[in-house]
Amino acid sequence: xxxxxxxxxxxxxxxxxxxxxxxxxxxxxxxxxxxxxxxxxxxxxxxxxxxxxxxxxxxxxxxxxxxxxxxxxxxxxxxxxxxxxxxxxxxxxxxxxxxxxxxxxxxxxxxxxxxxxxxxxxxxxxxxxxxxxxxxxxxxxxxxxxxxxxxxxxxxxxxxxxxxxxxxxxxxxxxxxxxxxxxxxxxxxxxxxxxxxxxxxxxxxxxxxxxxxxxxxxxxxxxxxxxxxxxxxxxxxxxxxxxxxxxxxxxxxxxxxxxxxxxxxxxxxxxxxxxxxxxxxxxxxxxxxxxxxxxxxxxxxxxxxxxxxxxxxxxxxxxxxxxxxxxxxxxxxxxxxxxxxxxxxxxxxxxxxxxxxxxxxxxxxxxxxxxxxxxxxxxxxxxxxxxxxxxxxxxxxxxxxxxxxxxxxxxxxxxxxxxxxxxxxxxxxxxxxxxxxxxxxxxxxxxxxxxxxxxxxxxxxxxxxxx
Amino acid sequence: xxxxxxxxxxxxxxxxxxxxxxxxxxxxxxxxxxxxxxxxxxxxxxxxxxxxxxxxxxxxxxxxxxxxxxxxxxxxxxxxxxxxxxxxxxxxxxxxxxxxxxxxxxxxxxxxxxxxxxxxx
Numbered sequence: 001x002x003x004x005x006x007x008x009x010x011x012x013x014x015x016x017x018x019x020x021x022x023x024x025x026x027x028x029x030x031x032x033x034x035x036x037x038x039x040x041x042x043x044x045x046x047x048x049x050x051x052x053x054x055x056x057x058x059x060x061x062x063x064x065x066x067x068x069x070x071x072x073x074x075x076x077x078x079x080x081x082x083x084x085x086x087x088x089x090x091x092x093x094x095x096x097x098x099x100x101x102x103x104x105x106x107x108x109x110x111x112x113x114x115x116x117x118x119x120x121x122x123x124x125x126x127x128x129x130x131x132x133x134x135x136x137x138x139x140x141x142x143x144x145x146x147x148x149x150x151x152x153x154x155x156x157x158x159x160x161x162x163x164x165x166x167x168x169x170x171x172x173x174x175x176x177x178x179x180x181x182x183x184x185x186x187x188x189x190x191x192x193x194x195x196x197x198x199x200x201x202x203x204x205x206x207x208x209x210x211x212x213x214x215x216x217x218x219x220x221x222x223x224x225x226x227x228x229x230x231x232x233x234x235x236x237x238x239x240x241x242x243x244x245x246x247x248x249x250x251x252x253x254x255x256x257x258x259x260x261x262x263x264x265x266x267x268x269x270x271x272x273x274x275x276x277x278x279x280x281x282x283x284x285x286x287x288x289x290x291x292x293x294x295x296x297x298x299x300x301x302x303x304x305x306x307x308x309x310x311x312x313x314x315x316x317x318x319x320x321x322x323x324x325x326x327x328x329x330x331x332x333x334x335x336x337x338x339x340x341x342x343x344x345x346x347x348x349x350x351x352x353x354x355x356x357x358x359x360x361x362x363x364x365x366x367x368x369x370x371x372x373x374x375x376x377x378x379x380x381x382x383x384x385x386x387x388x389x390x391x392x393x394x395x396x397x398x399x400x401x402x403x404x405x406x407x408x409x410x411x412x413x414x415x416x417x418x419x420x421x422x423x424x425x426x427x428x429x430x431x432x433x434x435x436x437x438x439x440x441x442x443x444x445x446x447x448x449x450x451x452x453x454x455x456x457x458x459x460x461x462x463x464x465x466x467x
Numbered sequence: 468x469x470x471x472x473x474x475x476x477x478x479x480x481x482x483x484x485x486x487x488x489x490x491x492x493x494x495x496x497x498x499x500x501x502x503x504x505x506x507x508x509x510x511x512x513x514x515x516x517x518x519x520x521x522x523x524x525x526x527x528x529x530x531x532x533x534x535x536x537x538x539x540x541x542x543x544x545x546x547x548x549x550x551x552x553x554x555x556x557x558x559x560x561x562x563x564x565x566x567x568x569x570x571x572x573x574x575x576x577x578x579x580x581x582x583x584x585x586x587x588x
Binding site: 120339340343347433434435436437438439440441442443444447450452454456461463 | 481498499500501502503504505506508510511563565575577579580581582583584586
């Protein structure tokens with residue numbers, strides 16, 4: 001009964017934002033929809049992504065896109081609609097599956113606490129919409145069960161399946177299992193677990209090695225920016241506290257179940273802290289993975305004595321505040337773009353096909369998916385044929401001087417620029433010889449605008465320059 | 468079913484409260500979208516030629532349009548959404564000039580701008 005209530009509440013909190021939005025909630029989803037559409041149309045996994053200007057090799061694992069395409073084919077519902085609900089539904093399913101897992105190794109109360117924390121975790125709620133890593137987290141629960149019970153072949157099969165949904169989460173889970181088995185010095189078990197994922201990984205990537213050679217050091221931009229952002233610095237103390245407090249509270253002998261979550265949380269927090277060296281480990285996803293592990297940690301910590309339950313209640317109250325805070329301030333209830341930005345996209349769709357705008361990731365991704373047009377930027381999920389150009393395009397929206405903009409526009413012969421309301425550098429472009437051709441406004445929000453770049457005699461000048 | 472303990476009841480009630488909060492939240496920016504765009508504008512002209520362009524407006528209720536040549540306010544002629552700006556350039560080869568249309572939203576008091584530059588040959 002209580003589990004049912006928790007499940008309904010957790011599902012509702014996840015599905016409601018998707019239901020009230022007419023479009024998918026995260027810009028990542030727009031990329032996945034494009035690939036799924038291509039699979040649905042052609043019946044095969046594409047080896048080339050045609051949307052960003054010039055196209056690029058397609059190397060993303062196919063199972064999520066296939067799942068979207070097949071669900072759409074079977075249901076007759078467009079992929080764009082399917083994508084709104086697919087991941088939140090699977091994210092909701094983690095609640096009863098987590099209950100099942102904890103119940104297998106602990107009592108019902110601990111299982112209920114874990115299910116409840118999973119249901120209300122703001123990090124897990126807000127990460128229920130964009131990445132097939134959600135599927136990895138769901139499958140990680142039976143994976144934990146198999147691993148703790150030494151079912152190595154089944155574990156390997158699950159890691160292989162997870163890899164075909166998302167490489168990052170598969171690598172993370174593999175690392176957790178590696179640490180888990182290493183702590184027990186079970187090297188033979190490692191071989192039994194990892195041979196199948198290694199084969200699947202090789203079968204997938206070996207035919208695509210050419211695709212990787214197209215990248216001229218695609219992770220370069222990640223290493224250029226090495227400083228941790230303010231958000232990372234802000235949350236670091238609380239993240240460390242959230243790990244250390246349950247460790248201090250957990251009593252009793254450490255069995256295999258607990259050791260698995262030690263490995264999970266330990267690796268998560270190390271990867272999170274690695275953001276002080278490089279943001280390459282994608283900390284805005286990493287924190288969700290950390291929170292996922294902490295759910296089981298907390299459940300362990302507060303399922304014992306009454307005083308610990310009081311602590312749990314305090315944690316719950318804090319978590320609820322977090323939920324409210326993140327609901328109010330995150331994109332949880334928002335589409336990636338505002339209404340006036342979607343009007344901008346509609347306007348671009350009426351322009352001649354040879355107009356390929358420079359826009360930020362969100363605008364480009366929506367433009368390419370909703371209007372089937374090309375754009376100069378795309379997601380960073382796959383190989384980037386020209387990382388320097390890509391990086392300049394990304395920086396374009398954050399430069400501080402018109403000269404920096406002029407250099408980027410001239411270097412890459414950009415003809416059209418679309419600014420979303422949040423691109424604060426829009427005002428920087430005004431002194432250049434450009435036409436502000438289109439604008440759309442919402443009350444009390446910055447305008448979303450389109451600029452045509454005037455190249456005269458092969459040069460982009462300043463408007464204020466007179467002969 | 469075991470009887471509910473206080474902390475379990477707290478969980479259940481909190482879930483219900485969260486559902487109510489989720490139902491009432493809506494952080495999407497509200498209000499109507501107003502659009503404006505320019506078409507048929509020149510990018511270069513000979514000296515003394517008239518500048519004409521179309522200004523399209525969508526979603527506006529009460530507004531006024533003011534046109535500028537560089538910083539100087541110009542008389543504008545309006546026919547539906549077609550604005551024609553006439554001016555005489557002092558000399559040929561004076562380079563770039565910016566024609567700006569300022570749209571004043573009379574309801575909100577906000578001013579919005581579109582512009583294009585012409586190279587006077």
